[in-house]
Amino acid sequence: MDNKKAGKFIYLPFLLIFETMKFENTLAFAQSLDQADLLSDRRNDFLFPQQNGKPFIYLCGNSLGLQPKAAREVLELQLSNWENLAVEGWFEGSSPWMFYHKELKKLMAPIVGASPLEVCPMNTLTVNLHLLMVSFYKPAGSRFKIIMEAGAFPSDQYAIESQVRFHGFDPKDAIIEVSPRAGEYTLRTEDIIAEIEANGAEIALVLFGGVNYFTGQWFDMEAITKAGHAVGAIVGFDLAHAAGNVPLKLHDWNIDFACWCSYKYQNSGPGGISGIFVHDKHFGDTTLNRFAGWWGYQEQQRFKMEKGFVPEAGADGWQISCTQVMPMALYHASLLNFEKAGFIEPLRAKSKTLTSYLIYLVNEVNSSLGEEQFKVITPAEEKDRGAQVSIIAKQDGKEIFQQLVAHNVLGDWREPNVIRLSPVPMYNSFEDVFLCAELMLKISKELRR
Numbered sequence: 001m002d003n004k005k006a007g008k009f010i011y012l013p014f015l016l017i018f019e020t021m022k023f024e025n026t027l028a029f030a031q032s033l034d035q036a037d038l039l040s041d042r043r044n045d046f047l048f049p050q051q052n053g054k055p056f057i058y059l060c061g062n063s064l065g066l067q068p069k070a071a072r073e074v075l076e077l078q079l080s081n082w083e084n085l086a087v088e089g090w091f092e093g094s095s096p097w098m099f100y101h102k103e104l105k106k107l108m109a110p111i112v113g114a115s116p117l118e119v120c121p122m123n124t125l126t127v128n129l130h131l132l133m134v135s136f137y138k139p140a141g142s143r144f145k146i147i148m149e150a151g152a153f154p155s156d157q158y159a160i161e162s163q164v165r166f167h168g169f170d171p172k173d174a175i176i177e178v179s180p181r182a183g184e185y186t187l188r189t190e191d192i193i194a195e196i197e198a199n200g201a202e203i204a205l206v207l208f209g210g211v212n213y214f215t216g217q218w219f220d221m222e223a224i225t226k227a228g229h230a231v232g233a234i235v236g237f238d239l240a241h242a243a244g245n246v247p248l249k250l251h252d253w254n255i256d257f258a259c260w261c262s263y264k265y266q267n268s269g270p271g272g273i274s275g276i277f278v279h280d281k282h283f284g285d286t287t288l289n290r291f292a293g294w295w296g297y298q299e300q301q302r303f304k305m306e307k308g309f310v311p312e313a314g315a316d317g318w319q320i321s322c323t324q325v326m327p328m329a330l331y332h333a334s335l336l337n338f339e340k341a342g343f344i345e346p347l348r349a350k351s352k353t354l355t356s357y358l359i360y361l362v363n364e365v366n367s368s369l370g371e372e373q374f375k376v377i378t379p380a381e382e383k384d385r386g387a388q389v390s391i392i393a394k395q396d397g398k399e400i401f402q403q404l405v406a407h408n409v410l411g412d413w414r415e416p417n418v419i420r421l422s423p424v425p426m427y428n429s430f431e432d433v434f435l436c437a438e439l440m441l442k443i444s445k446e447l448r449r
Ligand SMILES: *Cc1c(COP(=O)(O)O)cnc(C)c1O
Pocket: 124, 125, 126, 127, 153, 155, 156, 209, 213, 238, 240, 241, 261
């Protein structure tokens, strides 16, 4: 609480300066933005991969966040707990494993805009998506369809496809995909809402990504939720690319459920633990199906080992297996960095400026080349995007990408021609963004000779 306030207070002058600022295409200007950035020291809390003895300019936090320096320490602490306490570690030591997830819940809640009771770290993302659909995809009569964005992350497509099959439906009949208009790359909110309304009585579940992995579009989650509820549907979100990236208000937006992975913008390491959100309005609903396990059983009674599942209150009641202490420790280390940064708002303020500067510089590159070599497909409006900028390279895309990597800039490549660059406010600088754009120009020029 204090941290959040402090973050806002300190950050305000920064905001005022940058929102009225005209960008300049010079290294000195980029460095001046870094000097004014009160989060610029946060990058010292992370380890950067190296190539040829030089650190990478790492613009790939949308895929795998960097390792917090504190990660090794927290892992070592848990290894020594295991060494010294062994089975007693569940109830003994400075933070017994039995209750360890509660420390994380407190820190996860402000990142997604929920109460600690509404969130829980557990499992991995696609697994949680399935588990939440077991509870919240409840086809009944003619209301059996799921509406989602076209071009969702494949794992989500497969999960949804297999869930509708599990209920005896053909995905062709049961899944409605909303696509961009011809010639457009991203979805219009009005089109999403119109599609929900047009199929209203048949929709059991609206299940969208928060931020699309390919285009970087941040959907109007509140508007989608309202539209879904207005037709009597349940509304859930996959926040893989949104959690830790954009400010979320899952509780206030009245979203029914959500889940996310923590290894992208939340830096918890490859295969890191996932988080779930269940709105507290569902806590009293005893009709919800669950695939249950002992760790979701009422905490106080769990070790009586009795027959008949009785869920723990809140999101914890969706747990199945015992606490995965090691991945949780890694997530914990990362969450403490978020707390240190003042949680999402200061990061978001910097992120908006970082992406705006990147888009400005990409346009400068195009001007220098005398043509639109790079087309930004991520929405131009700040409110419609997070940290990721997706760029179509019209010529020599793959070569340009490979040359960027050879010159120590690590973004990521999506067939057939998209480069995704994600300056992450926690550890990227304005200088990173400047140097990346400068290289894009240099490489493009060389390839045209
Ligand atoms: C990254 C991502 C996943 C990955 O799922 P895992 O189960 O963690 O492998 C799933 N869905 C979306 C939308 C993603 O962006």
